[in-house]
Amino acid sequence: MPIQIELRPRGSRYWAGEEIELSLAIRNTGETPVCVPDASYLANGSPLYWLSGPSYPAGVYFNLAGMATGEGGAPPIAVGLHIPPEGDAVFRVRLGTMLPVTQPGFYDLKARVTCDGTMVESEAIRFELLQPSGLSVSISTEEGNHAVDEVPAAWAIRSRTGAVMVRRLHHAPEDGEVLENGVTDRVAEVSATASGPYSAAVAKGVRNRGWVAWFDGAHLYTHATGHAAPHAVVFASPVAAVATPVTLANGGVELFAVSATAALCLLQFPAPGDGASPSAVWSAQLPAQPQALAAVGRRAAYTYECDGGVAVRHVTLESGGAKAAEGSAFLPGVRLIGSSVPHIRVCAEGFTHVSLLVWRRGVNGPELSMAALTFNANGLLHAGPDSSLRFVAVLPAEPLEAAIDYRAAGLRRGLDWVLLLRNGQLLRGPLAQPVPARRSTPLRPLQLRAMEYVSLLGVQGATGEPGIQYV
Numbered sequence: 001m002p003i004q005i006e007l008r009p010r011g012s013r014y015w016a017g018e019e020i021e022l023s024l025a026i027r028n029t030g031e032t033p034v035c036v037p038d039a040s041y042l043a044n045g046s047p048l049y050w051l052s053g054p055s056y057p058a059g060v061y062f063n064l065a066g067m068a069t070g071e072g073g074a075p076p077i078a079v080g081l082h083i084p085p086e087g088d089a090v091f092r093v094r095l096g097t098m099l100p101v102t103q104p105g106f107y108d109l110k111a112r113v114t115c116d117g118t119m120v121e122s123e124a125i126r127f128e129l130l131q132p133s134g135l136s137v138s139i140s141t142e143e144g145n146h147a148v149d150e151v152p153a154a155w156a157i158r159s160r161t162g163a164v165m166v167r168r169l170h171h172a173p174e175d176g177e178v179l180e181n182g183v184t185d186r187v188a189e190v191s192a193t194a195s196g197p198y199s200a201a202v203a204k205g206v207r208n209r210g211w212v213a214w215f216d217g218a219h220l221y222t223h224a225t226g227h228a229a230p231h232a233v234v235f236a237s238p239v240a241a242v243a244t245p246v247t248l249a250n251g252g253v254e255l256f257a258v259s260a261t262a263a264l265c266l267l268q269f270p271a272p273g274d275g276a277s278p279s280a281v282w283s284a285q286l287p288a289q290p291q292a293l294a295a296v297g298r299r300a301a302y303t304y305e306c307d308g309g310v311a312v313r314h315v316t317l318e319s320g321g322a323k324a325a326e327g328s329a330f331l332p333g334v335r336l337i338g339s340s341v342p343h344i345r346v347c348a349e350g351f352t353h354v355s356l357l358v359w360r361r362g363v364n365g366p367e368l369s370m371a372a373l374t375f376n377a378n379g380l381l382h383a384g385p386d387s388s389l390r391f392v393a394v395l396p397a398e399p400l401e402a403a404i405d406y407r408a409a410g411l412r413r414g415l416d417w418v419l420l421l422r423n424g425q426l427l428r429g430p431l432a433q434p435v436p437a438r439r440s441t442p443l444r445p446l447q448l449r450a451m452e453y454v455s456l457l458g459v460q461g462a463t464g465e466p467g468i469q470y471v
Contacts, residue, residue, distance in 0.1 A: 002030025003083075005047075005113050005122045007093075010186070013128045015157040016104055017135070017466040018166045019184035020095035020127070024111055027088040034083055036115050039064075039091035041079040046114045051099065053107030053129070062099045077115075096184070102465060104131035134158035135466045137458035138199040138212075138244075139449045151179060151449075151456065154199035154212040155466050156190070163190050165197055165223070167210050170468050177470040178440070179456070187212050187223050188230055194221075200245035200253050211253050211269075215239040220257060222269050222278070231269060233278050237261045241339075243295035254281070256295040258302070262286040266298065266317065282317055291336055294344040294354075299379075301344045301354045303336055310334055310358055312342070312371070316379035325379030331371055331389060334358035339445075343404035343415065350377040355415055357402040359395070366395040368419070368432060393432035397423040403446035404429075405455065416450040418442070418457060418471065428471065440469060 008023040024047060028034050037044040042064045052059035061068045083089055095101060095109075110124040140152040151170040156163055169182035196214030210225035218238050223230040238260045245255040251271030258264045265283035270276035288311070290302035298317040303310060309332040316325060335358060342356035352375040360367050370390045374382040404417040417429035426435040426442055440459035447458040448471070457471040 003028055003034060003036065003113070003115060003120055005111055005120055007109060007111055007122050007125045009125055009127055012126070013130055013161070015130050015159055015164050015166075016102060016132055016464060017155070017157050017181075018164060018186060019168075020101060020129075021186070022093050022095070022109075022125075024091045024093050024122075025088055026083065026091075026113060028083040028085055031085050033085065034115065035077065035080040036083060036089070036113060037077045038079045038081040039089075039093070043079055044077060046077070046112070048112045048114075049098070049109065050112070051095075051101070051107060051109050053101070054103035054105035055101050055107075060099070064098055066098065094183070096181070101129060104129050130159040130161065132157050132159055132460070132464045132466070135443050135458075135460050136197065136445065137443055137447050137466065137468070138197045139447050139456055139458060139468060140199045141449060150182075151468065152199070152210070153458075153468060154187075154197035156194065156197050156214065157466060158192060162192050163194055164188070165190055165194075165212055165214060167199075167212065167225075168466075177438075178459075178461070179468045181467070185210070188221070190214060190221075191216055193217070195239075196242070198242050198245055198255070200247045200255075211245060211247065213242060213245060213255065215242060215257070218259075220267070222253070224253070224269070224271075231278050233267060235259050235263075237263070241290060241293040243293045243300060243341075246295070246297055254298070256293060256300045258286070258290055258293055260289070262289045264290075264293075264300070264302070264315070284315075286313075292339050292341045292356075294342045296344045296346055296352075299344065299346065299352050299375075301342055301352070303342055303356060305336055308332060310336055310356075310371075312354060312356070312373055314352060314354060314373075314375040314379055314381075316352070316375075316377070327375045327378075327380040329373050329381050329388075331358060334360050334369060334371075334389070337399045337402045337419070340402040341404075341445075343406060345406050351375065351382060352379075355404055355406075357392075357399070357404065357417060357419065358389075359399050362394060364394050366398050368392040368395050368399065370415075392430075393427075395419075395421060395427075395432070397421040397425065401444055401446050403448040405448045405450040407450035407452070407455075409452045412453075416448065416455050418446055418448050418455075420444070420446060435471060438469070440467060 006025045037046045111122045136156045138154045165187040168184040170179035194216040198213040200211040213222045218235045220233045221230040243256040253269045266281040313328045354373045376382045419427040443458040449456040
């Protein structure tokens with residue numbers, strides 16, 4: 001048979017939880033056209049693949065439809081593809097959509113194509129599946145979409161050899177509480193010291209639907225679908241924190257970032273394909289190093305501890321990039337919960353609402369309170385802090401980390417939050433109720449997204465795989 005087939009892996013190493021992606025090339029070495037099974041159609045029983053490794057020690061045959069026997073006659077070609085003489089066809093193969101591969105270790109894979117009753121087999125390729133040693137996630141949202149039928153997220157998957165940034169679509173499960181993993185795309189391999197990812201919320205009607213950022217030392221990297229390689233912005237000192245990016249109407253992205261020397265700046269990144277370079281819209285030196293930073297549009301809020309309490313500062317910028325005003329509030333006698341990010345949103349009346357969980361040591365144990373501050377359109381404090389600090393509960397252990405989000409639709413509209421304690425217990429707002437223990441572990445930093453009927457939390461599964469579950 002005048003055809004040759006070859007498996008071309010994207011790399012020799014994959015992380016458990018990312019898509020194992022490769023190409024299948026079928027080449028016509030003869031002098032006349034040939035008809036081969038189209039490898040992208042489920043109806044074709046060929047190509048047939050064989051995989052052996054830790055997940056399948058005895059080896060297993062499979063095709064697009066799932067498990068197969070590898071025995072019997074040549075399957076008929078339901079959908080064919082004609083290849084001219086000396087021509088070839090290359091197909092994208094996503095192994096995870098056909099067969100679950102979860103156990104770390106080395107695997108051997110080969111493919112078999114049957115054409116005109118003749119079977120042709122490729123040489124086996126070997127790849128390694130690495131067990132994640134750490135995960136972090138940024139769950140994206142789409143403006144006006146509060147359903148969980150399709151949830152995009154950016155992941156940092158870390159192992160003993162480094163880390164990789166990936167994008168993945170998650171889908172609502174048919175049953176259970178963990179979202180199903182969908183299509184995964186690798187963004188870039190990064191160093192083990194990289195922090196992130198940060199993914200931009202998607203605005204309706206814009207063409208930028210896959211924007212990811214991370215930082216490593218003094219370098220801030222960004223990547224959008226349609227860009228061949230990540231952009232890099234170099235700071236004068238290491239990056240300390242990045243706020244959630246904001247997607248612009250033209251498909252570009254803006255984000256606030258603060259350096260280790262307390263320099264805050266607003267960066268603007270072009271839309272995919274625009275050919276422009278990132279630019280700094282505005283920058284300023286802050287009075288203190290923020291412990292946490294949050295932003296929405298061109299409004300930012302940052303927090304730090306000082307003088308026996310917590311300072312909350314709010315910055316709002318004019319459209320041209322000039323600093324319009326800065327307001328502040330002081331919450332006496334309370335402490336921040338680690339570097340937990342406050343929640344910030346702008347209401348229809350133009351006010352900025354900043355919410356954060358704080359705590360103090362009480363007589364009966366750690367006391368949890370919710371601070372809710374309002375700033376006007378000029379950036380100044382609209383309501384004083386005296387009435388904005390609300391006691392929530394006495395905790396069984398000191399708080400370690402918190403995450404807050406706002407549910408904008410449904411009967412449970414309002415703030416939702418989760419709180420991780422130092423004893424490992426996870427509490428859920430608004431009444432600090434314990435979350436039932438599960439086999440999965442909440443990821444740090446905590447990532448919570450409030451949807452219409454449920455909230456989503458980034459977790460690491462029992463075998464180390466990344467996941468998103470209902471909470």
